[in-house]
Amino acid sequence: MSTILFGDKMLIVFIRSIILYIVIVFALRLMGKRQLGELQPSELVITILVSNVATLPIEDLNIPMAMGIVPILTLVSLDVVMSIVTIKSRLMRKFVSGSPKIIINNGKLDQNMLEKLRYTADDLFESMRGENIFNIDDIQFAIVETTGKINYFLKTTKSPPDADTLKIKVKNKNPPLTIIENGKLIKDNLEIIKKGRGWLYGILQDNNADITDVFLLSADDTGAFTFIRKEKQ
C-alpha cells in the first residue's frame, strides 16, 4: 500500500486495476443476471472470494496479475458449471443451495423449524413488516427460500380481492416499455410491443418533436403511451 501512497509504480497499479476491472465485469456477466439479484449460498461465497482475490495483485505488486485473474475466472467458471449441474440434478441443487423450508403451514407456526433455521420471532416479524403484514394470524403459509427470503401467502379472508374473486372480466396486458430514453431509440422494445416506426413517428409528429427532443417515451402493446419532452438546459 505504501508504494501506492508514494506514487511508486502508480502506472502499473493503474493498468492492473483497469485489467482487473475488465476481468471482474466479464466474470459477473458470465455469472449472469441471477448473480445480481438475490444470492444463493454458493454465489455469496463466490462474490466474497472474488472481491478479496481481486485486490491482491493491486495491493501487492510482487504478485503477478495471473495470480489474480486465474482464481477469479476459476471461481466464476466453477460457479456457472455448478449452476448448470444443479439445474440438471435436483440432488445436487439440494446439496449446493439447500431447500425451501415451510415455517407457517395452515396458519400454524412451526417453532422447531424456526429454531432449526436459527430465526428468531423478531426476524420473522421484521420480515413480515417488510411485506406489510403486521399480524401473524393473517398468514396462511410462509416459506423460507434458499436465499433466506421469507415469502408469505395470506389467508383468503385477509387477501385483497382480485378480478376473479369479484367476477370481473378484464383483459391481460403487458406493462409499458421504454421506447425512447434520453433521445435514444430502443429498437428491441419497439419490436416487443409490436409497433412500427410509422407509429412512433406519428407520435413524434403529433408532439412536434424529434427523437433527440424526447426525454422519455414509454408505451404498451395497446398503443397507450407516455411522452416526456427534454427540458431545455
Place this chain on the structure above:
Amino acid sequence: MKRFIICLSILSVIIFSGIFILNRLAVYSNEMTKQINIAEKLIENKKADDAVNQIDNIKQLWDRYYSRLSFILQYEKTSNIYSSVDSLESLLKYSDEDFLNECERLKVSIRLLYEDQRPTLNNLI
C-alpha cells in the same frame, strides 16, 4: 449453454496453461542446473576462463527465462535468483569456494522454484 461452454473452455485453458507452465518450469530448472553443473566442473578442473564464459551463458539463459517467468511467479523469487546469478562472476574472482557455495544455493533456489509450483499435497495444504 453458451455460457457453460465458455466456462468449460476457461477451465480447460487454465488447466492446460498450468500443466504447460509446470512443464516449462521443469525444463528451465533442469537446463539451469545443467549449466551451473558445467560451471562447477570447469572450476573444479581449474579452467577459470572457460568458467567465466559459462557464467555468461548462465546469465543469458536466466535473462531469457526471467522475462517469461515474471508472468507467473512472484517477483521476489525470480529477482533473488537474478541477483544470485549476477553475483557469480565477482564471487569467482574472489574465491572458488564461495563461487561453488553460491552455485549450490542457486541450484536449490531454482529447484524450489519448480517444486513450489507442483500441486503436491504439501504445497496444497
